[in-house]
Amino acid sequence: MVTCSNLKIKAYGKINLALDIVGKRDDGYHMLNTVMQSVSCFDLLDFTLSEGEGIELTCKLDSFPKGEDNIITKAYHAFADFTHIDFGCKITVNVEKNLPSQAGMGGGSADAAATLRALDFMFDTRLTDEQLCSIGVALGADVPFCITGGTRLCQGVGEIMSNLPSPDCAFVIIKPDVGISTPEAFKKYDSISNPKRCNMDVLLRYIGGGKLFGICSNLFNVLEYAADREEIAHAVHELKNSGALSALMTGSGSAVFGVFPDIASAQTAAEKLSGWSYKCVCQPVKQGWEFVY
Known part of the structure; x- marks a missing residue:
């Protein structure tokens, strides 16, 4: 069931109040001990459903990648694989890109997390946070945090999270x-x-x-x-x-x-x-x- 044909979502950036590395797994992933904080600067993603199939990304920035390698597209495919959903339409995502790349602010991860949240709402799949995070962790270590956000202690490769009070600052x-x-x-x-x-x-x-x-x-x-x-x-x-x-x-x-x-x-x-x-x-x-x- 489709709940709406158009949806805008803010994808908030993050900072790390602390970041330590406590080990390395056999697969090469580093084990983290980090405190992440969502912040009010954001990308804006505008989802529109129309006749057709697949996903199309648009953005005013020429440097913004719009192909299969984009993490938004990867999130779209990962969501479809997990839910086995037939979208039955074309999904266009216009991205107002404000968060910088190669900055450590989780810009790509935030966009992936917002995509999973938007698809879950628009197609009424009603996934739990745990299910969304299980999709997200395969996309990037920061994606589970961006799916939930706030102030959290994140461990493992970022998927083990504990809620913390937000600082007043x-x-x-x-x-x-x-x-x-x-x-x-x-x-x-x-x-x-x-x-x-x-x-x-x-x-x-x-x-x-x-x-x-x-x-x-x-x-x-x-x-x-x-x-x-x-x-x-x-x-x-x-x-x-x-x-x-x-x-x-x-x-x-x-x-x-x-x-x-x-x-x-x-x-x-x-x-x-x-x-x-x-x-x-x-x-x-x-x-x-x-x-x-």
């Missing part, structure tokens, strides 16, 4: 011109003989108690140390100079976020920051997606 996110691919970041980590470690228990205690200064004192990303990029260090420096309580590279980079006590101080700081390929003032959000009615 705001963020400014900036991205240098340089991009860092996820495989490149993990390869660099693998070359380090004695990487620094995250004191995750302390961070989780401060998150649980809503202690922003304690949270800021314990932000950690092992991939930032592995990257050792001058552009990342400069972004961290600029955010702290603008008034951030702390600053950290998110995910595999190259975006860097600064933490501020409120949205007003974040906006004031953002006005001082210029010359970045991407800049966003945002706040924590409670889930990884939102329908737009």
Whole structure:
């Protein structure tokens, strides 16, 4: 059954308040210990059903891939394989792409998660979060988090999640011109003989108690140390100079976020920051997606 022929959904980005690597599986996947936070900057996906078959992607950005390799298309096929559904129509997805690529903000994962949520709603398949996440984890390690979102401790390859209270703060996110691919970041980590470690228990205690200064004192990303990029260090420096309580590279980079006590101080700081390929003032959000009615 089709519940609607048109649906818009926000695909919220994410940052990592902490990211540590605690092992590596036989298949090469790294075992993570990370705290992810959904943030209010987003891609907007507009789904339209029409006569025909298959899926078509449209986007104003020339650099946006529109073929079978796009993670939205992969999510469409994975959803069909899991549900055995015959869509019986053509699905056109127009993507308003705001989240940058090779930034560590989960832009592709957010789009995949939003696609699974949209298809589940439009075709009334009523999958549970667990079922959607089981589809999503095969698409990417961040997809299960983006399907749920909020503030979560994510372990394993990202599929083992525990809910956490969201911090009361705001963020400014900036991205240098340089991009860092996820495989490149993990390869660099693998070359380090004695990487620094995250004191995750302390961070989780401060998150649980809503202690922003304690949270800021314990932000950690092992991939930032592995990257050792001058552009990342400069972004961290600029955010702290603008008034951030702390600053950290998110995910595999190259975006860097600064933490501020409120949205007003974040906006004031953002006005001082210029010359970045991407800049966003945002706040924590409670889930990884939102329908737009």
